[in-house]
Amino acid sequence: MKKTLTAALAAATLxxxxxxxxxxxxxxxLKAAKSGSSYYVxxxxxxxxxxxxxGLDVTVEESQGSVxxxxxxxxxxxxxxxxxxxSLVGNAMAGKKPFEGEDGYDVVRGLFPIPSLTMHWVVxxxxxxxxxxxxxxxxxxxxxxxSFGERKTHDVFKALGVDDKVSFVDVELNAAVPALKNxxxxxxxxxxxxxxxxxxxAAAGTAVRLLSLSAADLEKxxxxxxxxxxxxxPGVDTDVTTISLPVNAYTVASMDDDTxxxxxxxxxxxxxxxxxxxxxxxxxxxxxxxxxxxxxxPGAAKYYAEAGVAVPDALK
Numbered sequence: 049m050k051k052t053l054t055a056a057l058a059a060a061t062l063x064x065x066x067x068x069x070x071x072x073x074x075x076x077x078l079k080a081a082k083s084g085s086s087y088y089v090x091x092x093x094x095x096x097x098x099x100x101x102x103g104l105d106v107t108v109e110e111s112q113g114s115v116x117x118x119x120x121x122x123x124x125x126x127x128x129x130x131x132x133x134x135s136l137v138g139n140a141m142a143g144k145k146p147f148e149g150e151d152g153y154d155v156v157r158g159l160f161p162i163p164s165l166t167m168h169w170v171v172x173x174x175x176x177x178x179x180x181x182x183x184x185x186x187x188x189x190x191x192x193x194x195s196f197g198e199r200k201t202h203d204v205f206k207a208l209g210v211d212d213k214v215s216f217v218d219v220e221l222n223a224a225v226p227a228l229k230n231x232x233x234x235x236x237x238x239x240x241x242x243x244x245x246x247x248x249x250a251a252a253g254t255a256v257r258l259l260s261l262s263a264a265d266l267e268k269x270x271x272x273x274x275x276x277x278x279x280x281x282p283g284v285d286t287d288v289t290t291i292s293l294p295v296n297a298y299t300v301a302s303m304d305d306d307t308x309x310x311x312x313x314x315x316x317x318x319x320x321x322x323x324x325x326x327x328x329x330x331x332x333x334x335x336x337x338x339x340x341x342x343x344x345x346p347g348a349a350k351y352y353a354e355a356g357v358a359v360p361d362a363l364k
Contacts, residue, residue, distance in 0.1 A: 075105040076127060076307075085221065086240035087131075089326060090162065097318035102310040113194030115146055121300055122152035127307050129299040131162055133196050134341035137298065141342075146199075155301045157345035158363060159308065160315050161336035163241040163328040164292040166274055167200060170247055171235030172228060173255035173283070180205070180259055184213035189236035192221035197239025200271075200293070207268040225250045235259075241328035242276050251282040258288040266291075294339040301345070308347025316355070337363065 078095045088110075095106040111117065117130040118140050139145065140153040147153070171177040177186060183205075190205075191198035205211035217233055224236035228250055235256075238246055250256055258276065266273055271291025278286050297315075299308060316334075323329040334357045337344075344352070344363045352359050 077107045077109055085238065085246055086242070086244045086328065089245060090241075093322045093325065094315070097322065098311060098314050101314040101318050104310060104314075113192055113198070114196040115194050115199070118153070119147070121156050121298070124300060125302045127299070127303050129159065129297060129303070129311065131295055131297050133165060133293050133295055134339050135293070136196060138341050156298050156342045157301055157303070157348075158337075158340035158342045159297040159299055159312050159345060159348045161294065161296045161332050161339065163295070163332060164272075165196065165239045165295050166242050166244075166276070166292045167197065167204070167271070167290050168238045168240075168242070168244055168247050169201070169235065169259040169290075170228070170238070170250055171257050171259060172231065173257050175234040177234055177257070177259070180208050180210050180265070183210055183234065185215065186234035187215045187217050187232070189217050189219050189221075189224045189227065189233055191237045191239060193218055195221070195239065197237060200239065201237040204269045204291075208265060221246070228256075229254050243280050247281055251284065255283055256281070258284055258290075260288045261290060294336065296340050298342060299345050303345060303347070305345075305347035305350065308345040309350050312348040312351040316351070
């Protein structure tokens with residue numbers, strides 16, 4: 049059941065696209081998620097690293113959802129770089145939902161992993177919602193329309209048997225916090241590394257609860273178990289069990305090798321500095337390359353060879 053609060057598109061992904069067809073001039077446009085999300089903060093950090101470490105001319109813009117970002121991969125050329133969960137990239141290559149009947153995604157190439165996507169299901173403390181079953185009959189924002197987080201919320205809710213009982217609201221993700229604070233909705237979902245800025249904002253001055261998955265719930269849903277520690281958000285004083293999914297940065301085969309090399313090197317050499325500002329970068333390791341699900345771009349492969357990083361054969 050759906051009703052419209054406002055029609056919008058939101059995202060939990062980043063996109064970088066070069067101003068020219070091959071980005072050889074070093075000009076890059078970095079498109080990010082909505083400004084209230086953790087992935088927007090990541091975009092700003094990545095742009096600063098790309099400017100200082102690689103000398104790239106980077107402009108940050110907002111982005112739409114991860115599904116659209118993947119869909120654009122077969123139409124975009126040169127310095128187009130996007131982030132996505134590898135499962136979406138795999139579905140695109142296999143022509144599975146939501147890419148049925150489509151082809152051309154064999155142009156996707158991998159660059160590097162970024163912090164995993166962490167699912168948050170936030171509700172007002174006074175909403176009467178203690179668990180997922182209590183969302184029946186409540187108004188809830190599943191996430192930015194067209195985003196992976198929205199799709200994952202529906203998948204989880206279906207697995208838990210509540211998806212057809214919730215009144216979902218289509219809304220821009222950056223309008224979710226005001227909607228919750230104004231008691232227009234019981235809660236919202238957001239996907240991003242913790243601490244997520246929009247969840248922190250929601251918890252400021254409004255008592256909120258994060259819904260936690262039980263052991264029985266985890267057997268029904270897909271994703272890696274992750275615990276958000278107590279105290280991560282104001283007023284949330286207990287550990288919250290949720291799921292996380294890998295997210296990676298990708299480009300297309302037509303990107304020039306030099307740009308791919310510079311971006312990849314800038315990311316890894318700048319990661320320690322980014323971690324000091326935001327700890328979520330600390331969990332990113334080269335071992336996570338195994339989750340790329342796409343061949344490495346030759347420019348990225350050149351960096352890994354120089355750095356002595358062992359790359360799985362499937363990525364070569």
